[in-house]
């Protein structure tokens with residue numbers, strides 16, 4: 001068997017894997033990277049970026065609909081085929097440009113899944129590869145749902161590639177992906193059903209805000225079914241019959257497509273991690289503070305697949321950076337996680353940073369909770385936006401902002417200012433003293449605190 005030796009061998013070419021591979025190659029190491037799907041990873045090929053391109057058109061529809069009778073006279077609608085073509089302008093070049101960037105740095109590329117045969121050796125196709133350091137950066141994959149007909153389930157990547165938008169779409173899972181895609185599909189003209197095994201949407205987010213978002217989603221025509229236990233999907237001509245139970249009572253719906261949006265899990269299958277002595281659990285690869293495997297010191301894990309994950313692109317990139325520092329300089333950099341803002345790109349956005357109301361109340365003796373529904377504020381009113389709500393939480397003793405939860409237009413941007421304020425331990429007074437542009441969404445922060 002042909003054998004190759006590297007200083008660093010990276011598995012997975014998403015943001016985490018690319019960051020490590022580039023840093024190590026730039027530092028003069030002999031580096032290889034392998035990718036079993038398209039080079040460039042989830043975010044750029046079948047996640048955040050293509051989603052946000054499709055979202056652009058639905059933002060235009062939302063704004064025009066809100067301003068009907070307020071100056072906009074004609075309803076606008078989406079040409080899905082043309083929108084998809086536009087999206088491909090972004091995703092199409094990703095694999096080749098990623099490959100070029102990596103190989104220009106002298107990195108050797110493979111296009112297959114490897115398998116561990118011992119702690120430092122992998123097989124990849126017919127080749128044997130040994131490396132001083134092996135980096136696992138394989139990301140997440142959709143959770144497998146085990147019921148009859150699960151082969152008919154589609155996943156988020158399939159949605160982003162749909163040539164034609166079907167009349168009826170069902171999303172199984174009301175988390176980030178299910179809610180974002182349900183909003184896009186509904187605005188692009190599909191009849192959408194969202195089901196969840198739990199009793200609410202987006203359960204890590206603030207309950208008051210998610211309730212408002214759910215009610216508004218229903219007005220868009222989205223139907224929610226909660227406490228669902230999926231039973232079977234049967235193909236019936238061009239449609240599917242999806243059977244499920246709710247509180248033990250049997251039900252079914254007819255739909256054109258069913259998407260598995262029931263969560264994502266670490267992508268570890270097929271790597272033969274046991275042979276490499278790499279311990280993992282359902283959180284991902286078990287790592288220490290330096291992102292090094294606790295069982296095999298030659299192995300580092302970063303991005304979604306490490307057990308230190310919070311599966312978001314900026315965090316995965318940061319983990320890639322921390323892993324590369326430790327590979328290159330010895331274990332010197334531990335992963336310090338700052339305050340992490342997060343946004344669900346429904347329209348309006350739901351965004352959050354820091355403690356929930358419940359967490360803050362249990363953590364601090366006295367908290368100030370500023371919770372208000374304010375679609376009457378100028379910024380929302382001028383675009384006739386139906387929802388604008390905030391819940392800002394401050395530690396009463398220090399005045400510091402410890403949590404911010406926003407539902408409204410532009411919330412995905414405004415939340416970044418709260419993240420920065422929290423990282424700098426700013427108080428409500430500090431924010432009030434700041435001069436923001438006017439009239440802008442950021443300027444509303446003064447009134448929120």
Ligand SMILES: Cc1cc2nc3c(=O)[nH]c(=O)nc-3n(C[C@H](O)[C@H](O)[C@H](O)COP(=O)(O)OP(=O)(O)OC[C@H]3O[C@@H](n4cnc5c(N)ncnc54)[C@H](O)[C@@H]3O)c2cc1C
Nearest residue numbers: 012014015016036041042047113138139303304311312313
């Ligand atoms: C639909 C969707 C929308 C999202 N939207 C957002 C968003 O708006 N904002 C945000 O911050 N995050 C978003 N995310 C999450 C974000 O995409 C991930 O957190 C990020 O891509 C993780 O980067 P990573 O490098 O860890 O893994 P990935 O980008 O998943 O890269 C891992 C790579 O490893 C490859 N791989 C897996 N197994 C093997 C193997 N055995 N051999 C070789 N290669 C392998 C995979 O094919 C993949 O290319 C979204 C995710 C999805 C699915």
Ligand SMILES: NC(=O)c1ccc[n+]([C@@H]2O[C@H](COP(=O)([O-])OP(=O)(O)OC[C@H]3O[C@@H](n4cnc5c(N)ncnc54)[C@H](O)[C@@H]3O)[C@@H](O)[C@H]2O)c1
Nearest residue numbers: 172173174175176177178196197198261262263264311343
């Ligand atoms: N805007 C963003 O930043 C963004 C967007 C998309 C994805 N992501 C990342 O990707 C991760 C995965 O997102 P996701 O939406 O796939 O997962 P999720 O964990 O956000 O939501 C999964 C939902 O599926 C439900 N569920 C689980 N099993 C089920 C079953 N058998 N039947 C019906 N419902 C079931 C859960 O109750 C939950 O509500 C997120 O945690 C997030 O970090 C981020």
